[in-house]
Amino acid sequence: MRRTLSLGVAFLALSACQLRPLYSGGGGGPVAQSLRSVQVSPIGGRAGWLVRTALQDRLGGEVDSPRYRLEVELDDQITGFGIRSDDVVTRERRTLRARYRLVDSARGTVLVDATAGSDAGIDVVSSEYATVAAEQTALERLSREIADQIVTRLGLYISRTGPSR
Template sequence: MTRLAALALLAVTAPLLNGCGLHPLYAAGGNGPVAQTLGTVEVGQIGGKDGWLMRNALIDRLGKAGGARYRLDVELDDQILGFGVRADNTVTRERRTLRARYKLVDIEAGTVLVDATAGSDAGIDVVRSEYAVIAAEQTALERLSGQVADQIVARLALYASRTKTTDR
């Protein structure tokens, strides 16, 4: 498809999108209601190394717009399970699973607004070098923390867009 044909197709179909009810979640960028609501979420302490990674990933994604109106409480479940066993009973593959149960709490009222879970997993090859396996496990945890944080923030953004939480 040529560039001109693609532009013509876009011009014809763009007005149709307005009628289907789709709208941008982050309309107005950082000044929009969703971004401002996410900026008022304070992330509670999460224990352990995996908790430190998750908390930093969440803080990076939520941003800061003003005083804390909501608190995000997160409980993590981090597991490494070996599978793919050789005849000599050595593991050849691992699966690292990171699951998070999170609650969005209205600080003023003390009520739980969102109670949900998010999670992801990654496969790790087990090689002869113990250092390489430990490095791969750490890299997987860092990547999983980012993926789970993305899921949590997307769910909170959807909640904020549906409830218009900035209209208090």
């Protein structure tokens, strides 16, 4: 009896917290529809192309009549550390940071101004080709992670403010 009562209280507490799924309604829900109306501005460089492509994949592709414009500036750096006694770098850290702004296309108002970032460790090996390949693979993974962070933050903004704002 006591256990049943405890479970009942727990379920009531959970229903009182008002948690709701971000993408309720699936692809036809208000958040998903609003995200499909975001146009991603061009971003320079290889990292920019990767991030823009990942963002477009997550947002639904090119937009004919965008409600929002997403502007992204990237900072991509590789730092060597793990230096041996003969001054050879044995480890690198690739860091990708993005400053992004969600702009209302009609009014030109900045709705969200935030940052996202991620980093990855890379082993430096004797083969220069293998090291360059590892750096490129890290950049591809970081680009996807940045895009995920940005889309999640935009989804949260839209769910809190409503798609019509």
